[in-house]
Amino acid sequence: MNDPVLPSGKLRAELLRRMLAPFRRDSTDLLLPPSIGEDAGVIGIGGGALVAATDPITLTGKEIGGHAVLINANDVAVLGVRPRWFLSVFLLPLGTTELEVTGMFESMREALEALDIVLVGGHTEVTPAVVQPVVTGQMLGYQEDGQFIKTGGVALGDAVLQIGSAPVEGAAVLAHELEERLDAVAPEILAQAKAAIRDPGISVVAPALRATELGATAMHDPTEGGLSAGLHEMAEASGLALRVDREAALWFAPGIALCEAVGADPWGMLASGTLLAAFPSSSVDDALSAFTSEGYAVAVIAHAEPGDGVSFGDGPALPRYEQDELSRVLSE
Numbered sequence: 001m002n003d004p005v006l007p008s009g010k011l012r013a014e015l016l017r018r019m020l021a022p023f024r025r026d027s028t029d030l031l032l033p034p035s036i037g038e039d040a041g042v043i044g045i046g047g048g049a050l051v052a053a054t055d056p057i058t059l060t061g062k063e064i065g066g067h068a069v070l071i072n073a074n075d076v077a078v079l080g081v082r083p084r085w086f087l088s089v090f091l092l093p094l095g096t097t098e099l100e101v102t103g104m105f106e107s108m109r110e111a112l113e114a115l116d117i118v119l120v121g122g123h124t125e126v127t128p129a130v131v132q133p134v135v136t137g138q139m140l141g142y143q144e145d146g147q148f149i150k151t152g153g154v155a156l157g158d159a160v161l162q163i164g165s166a167p168v169e170g171a172a173v174l175a176h177e178l179e180e181r182l183d184a185v186a187p188e189i190l191a192q193a194k195a196a197i198r199d200p201g202i203s204v205v206a207p208a209l210r211a212t213e214l215g216a217t218a219m220h221d222p223t224e225g226g227l228s229a230g231l232h233e234m235a236e237a238s239g240l241a242l243r244v245d246r247e248a249a250l251w252f253a254p255g256i257a258l259c260e261a262v263g264a265d266p267w268g269m270l271a272s273g274t275l276l277a278a279f280p281s282s283s284v285d286d287a288l289s290a291f292t293s294e295g296y297a298v299a300v301i302a303h304a305e306p307g308d309g310v311s312f313g314d315g316p317a318l319p320r321y322e323q324d325e326l327s328r329v330l331s332e
Helices: 013-018 062-076 099-115 168-177 187-194 198-200 205-213 226-238 252-261 284-291 324-328
Strands: 030-033 040-044 050-055 081-091 118-126 134-143 160-162 218-220 239-245 276-278 300-305 310-312
Touching: 013 226, 050 062, 062 081, 062 099, 062 134, 062 205, 099 118, 118 187, 134 324, 160 187, 160 205, 160 226, 160 284, 168 187, 168 198, 168 252, 168 324, 187 252, 205 218, 205 276, 218 226, 226 239, 226 276, 226 310, 276 284, 276 324, 284 300
Parallel strands: 081 118, 239 310
Antiparallel strands: 030 040, 040 050, 050 134, 081 134, 160 276, 160 300, 218 276, 239 300
């Protein structure tokens, strides 16, 4: 029997879809079940909506605690709900020092305070099961009126905005993990990439909540697989096609430079820090104007059409990266 070995990174969409299929989905209080492309689940409680998200972080260094907060906060905020409560699990390798743990927890505290989120519990241990720190976060939010937004809420004729450039997170990880392969990159560009987690930053909480106020019909937080995976997941979850304006995409210049240096396609590079938000044609101009006036980098990157899949306006399909370009490059 052929048993393929899985590559690093997220499970490919077809396999994950098959793994999720047997799980029960008929619970009356499960308002949004686990689905391809959806960033969080939603449970109906007391007439409101409890939004729950979880994601692990496997980066090294003291910033890992704050990183876990930001990534999980994004997943709640793109449902149009403010993230409020956080739980964390720290699995630390043998040899971890008290000073290293202090730095990780301080990073987590700073991120929580910046977003007005409360730490409510978790678990921390040193274990030979890991060779580098692994932090898994769980973020919760609650919407009293029960309203929330889905990745799969794009309607025919909607325009999809890209808010914030890409690939920010991918650039930061490349700069820290592959510095020895980046001799050809100018020092100032490498320095900008290393600082990208904080500047321009990977949080999309503020623009996601603003997009909710402006009437977004759907939102998504593209992470692994980059802008390509994010757009494909929006299209698949919504049951329609997206036509992408290749020239409209917003790029983080240091990220592009690093992608070129390591032979990676920025369309498939880890893209935390970018928000995709769909708006009806009747309100997209107002949303564009609002985001622009508030200092955001924003552009209409795609339009929803009948059909399926994602393609560029000039004809060819946008490749879907089942494995993030960062995972591919790091494994070489």
